[in-house]
Amino acid sequence: MRQWVLVTSSAPMTAWFYQDCYLRFCAEDYSLSDLTNVFSHLSNNCIARKSLHFESGHSLTCIRPAPLHVAHLSPETSQ
Secondary structure (H helix, E strand, O other): OEEEEEEEEEOOEEEEEEEEEEEEOOOOOOOOOOOOOHHHOOOOHHHHOOOOOOOOOOHHHOEEEHHHHHHHHOOOOOO
16 A cells, blocks of 8 residues: 655654555465565566566556545445
8 A cells, every 4th residue: 555644844743644545466466386476576567567467558457546446345346
């Protein structure tokens, strides 16, 4: 999960959170059987786009806004 935070003071601590956040996913399914497969362990887009399973032009493949992911997980949309 990526969340932006701006710290404007340390004494007293003052932090501002940007309301929106997003989630990053790996281009390939996670597996402990191959620890050398960077495509299943790292979610960096610069790495993921080199995977054979990365769908060019489909930005939601590896990056998903949090509200969209919550909707994807809700019971109503999974039926």
